[in-house]
Amino acid sequence: MHFILYAFINTLFVILVSPLFVSLIKKVKAFTQGRQGPPIFQTYFMLNKLLSKERVYSVNSSLIMKMTPYINITCMLVASLFVPLLYVPEPVAGIGNVILFLYLMVCAKFFMALAGLDAGSTFGGMGSSREMTVSAVVEPVVIIVFAALGLLMNTSNLHEIFSSSIKSSLVFNPAAILISLSLFIILIVETSRIPVDNPETHLELTMIHEAMILEYSGSDLALMELSHSIKQTLLMAVLINVLMPFGLALEPGITSILLSSVLFILKAVILSVIIGIFEASFAKYRLFRLPSLFMLAFFFSFSTILFELLR
Amino acid sequence: MFLTQLLFLSLSIFPLAALIAILFAAKGSRTFRQSIYWLLFSVNLLVLLISINTAFFNIDLDFQLYRLAGSLQISFHIDRLAAFFMGIIAFVSSTVCVYSVRYTEHHGSARSKNFTTAMTALFIMSMYLVVAADNSFTFLFFWELMSLTSFFLVLSDRSKTETGKSALFYFIMTQMSTTFLMLGFLALYTVSGSMQFIQVDSLSGLFKAGVFLSLFVGFSIKAGVIPFHKWLPYAHSASPSNISALMSGVMIKVAIYGLTRFLLFVFSPDLWWGVTILVFGLVSALLGVIYALKEHDIKKLLAYHSIENIGIILMGLGLYIIFLKYDFSTLANLSLIGALFHTLNHALFKSLLFLSSGSVVDVIGTRNIEEMGGLIKRMPYTGILFLFGSVSIAALPPFNGFVSELMIFQAFLHSFVIDNPFMKVLLFIGLSLFALTSALAAACFVKAFGVIFLAMPRSNAARESHDVSWIMIVGPSMLAAACILLGIFSYQIFNWLGFAFPLPDLMVIGLSLLFIVVLVWLFVKLVANKHSRTSETWGCGIISQNSSMEYTASGFSEPILTIFRPVYRTRKTVNRNFHDNFGSIFKDGIAEIHTFKLFEERIYLPVARFVQKISDYVSNKHDVDLDTYILYSFTAIVVLILITGWLIK
Numbered sequence: 030m031h032f033i034l035y036a037f038i039n040t041l042f043v044i045l046v047s048p049l050f051v052s053l054i055k056k057v058k059a060f061t062q063g064r065q066g067p068p069i070f071q072t073y074f075m076l077n078k079l080l081s082k083e084r085v086y087s088v089n090s091s092l093i094m095k096m097t098p099y100i101n102i103t104c105m106l107v108a109s110l111f112v113p114l115l116y117v118p119e120p121v122a123g124i125g126n127v128i129l130f131l132y133l134m135v136c137a138k139f140f141m142a143l144a145g146l147d148a149g150s151t152f153g154g155m156g157s158s159r160e161m162t163v164s165a166v167v168e169p170v171v172i173i174v175f176a177a178l179g180l181l182m183n184t185s186n187l188h189e190i191f192s193s194s195i196k197s198s199l200v201f202n203p204a205a206i207l208i209s210l211s212l213f214i215i216l217i218v219e220t221s222r223i224p225v226d227n228p229e230t231h232l233e234l235t236m237i238h239e240a241m242i243l244e245y246s247g248s249d250l251a252l253m254e255l256s257h258s259i260k261q262t263l264l265m266a267v268l269i270n271v272l273m274p275f276g277l278a279l280e281p282g283i284t285s286i287l288l289s290s291v292l293f294i295l296k297a298v299i300l301s302v303i304i305g306i307f308e309a310s311f312a313k314y315r316l317f318r319l320p321s322l323f324m325l326a327f328f329f330s331f332s333t334i335l336f337e338l339l340r
Numbered sequence: 341m342f343l344t345q346l347l348f349l350s351l352s353i354f355p356l357a358a359l360i361a362i363l364f365a366a367k368g369s370r371t372f373r374q375s376i377y378w379l380l381f382s383v384n385l386l387v388l389l390i391s392i393n394t395a396f397f398n399i400d401l402d403f404q405l406y407r408l409a410g411s412l413q414i415s416f417h418i419d420r421l422a423a424f425f426m427g428i429i430a431f432v433s434s435t436v437c438v439y440s441v442r443y444t445e446h447h448g449s450a451r452s453k454n455f456t457t458a459m460t461a462l463f464i465m466s467m468y469l470v471v472a473a474d475n476s477f478t479f480l481f482f483w484e485l486m487s488l489t490s491f492f493l494v495l496s497d498r499s500k501t502e503t504g505k506s507a508l509f510y511f512i513m514t515q516m517s518t519t520f521l522m523l524g525f526l527a528l529y530t531v532s533g534s535m536q537f538i539q540v541d542s543l544s545g546l547f548k549a550g551v552f553l554s555l556f557v558g559f560s561i562k563a564g565v566i567p568f569h570k571w572l573p574y575a576h577s578a579s580p581s582n583i584s585a586l587m588s589g590v591m592i593k594v595a596i597y598g599l600t601r602f603l604l605f606v607f608s609p610d611l612w613w614g615v616t617i618l619v620f621g622l623v624s625a626l627l628g629v630i631y632a633l634k635e636h637d638i639k640k641l642l643a644y645h646s647i648e649n650i651g652i653i654l655m656g657l658g659l660y661i662i663f664l665k666y667d668f669s670t671l672a673n674l675s676l677i678g679a680l681f682h683t684l685n686h687a688l689f690k691s692l693l694f695l696s697s698g699s700v701v702d703v704i705g706t707r708n709i710e711e712m713g714g715l716i717k718r719m720p721y722t723g724i725l726f727l728f729g730s731v732s733i734a735a736l737p738p739f740n741g742f743v744s745e746l747m748i749f750q751a752f753l754h755s756f757v758i759d760n761p762f763m764k765v766l767l768f769i770g771l772s773l774f775a776l777t778s779a780l781a782a783a784c785f786v787k788a789f790g791v792i793f794l795a796m797p798r799s800n801a802a803r804e805s806h807d808v809s810w811i812m813i814v815g816p817s818m819l820a821a822a823c824i825l826l827g828i829f830s831y832q833i834f835n836w837l838g839f840a841f842p843l844p845d846l847m848v849i850g851l852s853l854l855f856i857v858v859l860v861w862l863f864v865k866l867v868a869n870k871h872s873r874t875s876e877t878w879g880c881g882i883i884s885q886n887s888s889m890e891y892t893a894s895g896f897s898e899p900i901l902t903i904f905r906p907v908y909r910t911r912k913t914v915n916r917n918f919h920d921n922f923g924s925i926f927k928d929g930i931a932e933i934h935t936f937k938l939f940e941e942r943i944y945l946p947v948a949r950f951v952q953k954i955s956d957y958v959s960n961k962h963d964v965d966l967d968t969y970i971l972y973s974f975t976a977i978v979v980l981i982l983i984t985g986w987l988i989k
Binding site for chain 1: 714716717731734735736737742746749750752753754756761764765768771772773774775776778779780782783785786787789790791793794795796831842843844845848849852853856857860861864867868869871872873874875876877878879885887889890891895896897898899900902903
């Protein structure tokens with residue numbers, strides 16, 4: 030019963046706040062480029078508008094294209110149960126398992142890549158191919174980062190990782206700083222941002238994520254965009270909960286939830302500003318230079334493990 | 341005992357069915373063969389029930405068939421492990437039998453169809469009996485029968501030129517495997533004095549290592565562990581798809597059974613065995629999937645994925661030994677059960693993939709995936725079945741492939757409990773390579789499913805294709821249902837069987853997925869615009885899109901191939917001639933791409949050439965006929981017997 034309440038609050042919160050950070054990052058990037066940028070609630074307006082638009086399907090597309098938005102958002106919402114944003118509940122039925130969390134995201138990605146191929150468009154195929162390549166090459170980094178986290182906290186359950194990080198903040202732990210660097214790189218990669226992907230353009234040379242969802246329209250596109258923003262929020266939340274967990278409550282309660290939601294938004298705003306500035310100060314990498322970036326992240330996280338193991 | 345008699349009575353139906361099929365070869369009509377397959381199907385289901393019963397209640401069945409001489413006897417002993425593998429064989433074989441009812445009718449003359457039917461029956465029976473064997477003599481006897489029948493099955497499509505070569509390759513490899521096994525068994529016999537699979541503790545030192553390596557190589561060849569894997573892609577591309585499903589789904593698991601049996605019940609393994617098995621597993625898994633990504637022949641692609649999955653199973657076995665040696669019995673059990681569960685899961689989804697791709701190959705008439713495309717609209721049921729298989733093999737929740745990979749991941753993640761820092765580092769490197777393997781497998785199946793079933797058809801055959809008959813849907817559907825059920829109820833099943841692992845309850849996850857998807861669907865239904873229309877795909881203004889514009893399989897895997905270029909050792913040579921001296925007006929040129937077949941050119945061919953040299957030398961020395969060769973063999977046997985008698989005395 031407690032868990033259902035948690036699931037309700039957490040899911041609702043993640044859906045409500047996720048679009049905010051997408052447009053905030055755009056705003057920050059615009060400022061650094063000397064532009065005014067879109068309003069901060071632009072993503073909400075866009076989702077609302079998309080819901081009222083009709084859907085256009087390609088003549089070549091099949092049921093995969095129609096299924097994928099639903100599969101995508103469902104996987105992301107279930108994955109959101111694994112990352113407590115407001116308070117950490119008692120673990121139920123193994124929810125919080127790191128591997129399951131990662132594979133729910135892989136599941137969404139798998140179907141998105143299939144949908145990219147479905148319309149028979151060259152753009153879509155290109156996007157799927159690149160997305161699967163990038164995600165395959167970054168996967169060892171992801172797993173090692175979470176293994177290092179697990180090693181630090183002696184558990185492989187995200188909920189337990191977070192509740193122990195609340196008790197003893199990791200800000201001053203050198204291992205945690207290395208992990209956070211890798212987590213930041215993963216965040217950039219998984220949310221398709223510069224230098225890996227460019228979320229702003231529709232040029233075939235640069236796009237990965239946008240290419241896959243190019244054929245989507247109407248409510249389908251709204252679901253895809255929303256699930257992408259939820260993914261971003263979840264990964265940001267992992268980083269926040271590891272590095273700056275203060276405010277994350279251990280018990281549900283009206284005041285603590287209100288406090289932690291304000292604090293979470295505040296922390297996520299700061300992180301979004303950092304991401305925006307990071308994005309603005311880099312150029313997009315060539316696709317085949319990306320493995321070296323991932324090797325860097327791998328190096329950070331593996332040295333964390335060596336550091337912890339040989340201590 | 342009633343169960344034992346029932347089991348062996350039903351197993352005796354297999355040779356009978358084979359005999360009938362061969363005897364009535366000439367006049368064998370279609371209904372005749374079909375009824376044999378239905379018979380085999382029901383017998384397999386019966387065996388399935390018996391083995392589930394045996395495994396669930398943990399009872400042992402014993403049966404002695406025939407005593408040849410002394411300890412050379414054919415006898416069987418079925419315990420929980422054997423019953424588990426018999427269950428795998430029974431379930432996969434029964435679905436393959438249903439599928440074959442129709443599939444076999446598409447190939448060859450009546451005579452060859454009957455022969456295939458007979459061989460299939462014998463093949464299935466020999467696999468059961470290898471697993472049920474109580475001693476090494478029985479084991480080897482049926483192991484050889486299994487190899488021979490599968491050799492004939494690989495050979496069954498003789499219209500293709502490469503079939504002969506593939507079958508020969510397979511035959512030689514499988515005989516090498518038997519040789520190594522025989523060596524190991526004989527060495528064990530000299531120590532224990534018994535052919536039975538009993539605990540042997542008196543081994544030590546170099547001898548123990550030798551016995552282990554010999555058996556490991558023997559089983560690895562049959563299981564397709566890299567570098568002994570080369571026969572798999574050849575044999576699978578040559579053989580009919582129902583046979584591939586049996587060979588890849590079940591036969592290579594028999595080798596895993598042998599290895600598990602020896603590691604669990606015969607030896608007390610050393611730590612370095614675990615490390616060896618783990619490293620072989622990692623190499624097989626990673627290279628298997630990397631080679632699969634390059635493959636455009638759907639059956640070779642699936643064969644390379646078998647190598648990958650065998651690698652994952654070996655990882656589990658290796659981890660089991662390592663954790664056992666460091667006294668972490670819970671983690672050891674987790675890895676062992678993970679490996680065994682992955683064995684079951686791989687049997688299910690790989691047979692599913694082979695059967696559904698067999699339907700596709702049957703309809704399109706080629707194994708090249710570049711000539712397929714758009715099939716999900718033309719073959720919807722087969723397409724959905726292939727999707728189920730792909731999702732399972734890509735280890736996506738809540739399917740079964742995910743659960744077993746999760747168990748092995750969990751074992752890896754907990755490796756920090758081990759004290760030895762070097763072992764920890766090794767295991768964490770293993771973890772990252774395993775993650776890479778798993779992600780590449782997902783990429784590979786996006787490619788396979790996307791190129792075969794999505795977008796526009798790339799050839800006329802694909803354009804005019806239509807779905808196969810319902811019988812060829814039913815067989816794989818049973819496998820697909822098993823894939824999803826074993827995934828969702830994995831937690832409950834393990835609890836019933838008495839293994840309480842701290843795994844996530846996928847039933848809860850499945851229910852939440854279902855609940856949320858319904859909510860989202862209702863929300864969209866109520867709030868969003870209901871209009872939808874179909875239109876052209878955006879092609880930068882080009883009006884009529886055609887299939888040459890879509891992404892190909894080669895295009896899809898190109899980035900990955902570029903990143904892993906050192907593994908493939910692809911050599912590109914481009915020679916261009918120009919009309920002018922500045923190299924700007926192109927006249928003509930030659931471009932070549934050579935893939936370096938590392939294992940063939942560095943391991944297989946040197947060995948083959950060496951053997952060839954010896955036999956050339958010997959055959960130069962004499963020029964005789966068959967009778968003389970028989971005399972040679974006879975003399976050799978007499979001399980051997982004399983020497984053995986002298987040695988034992």
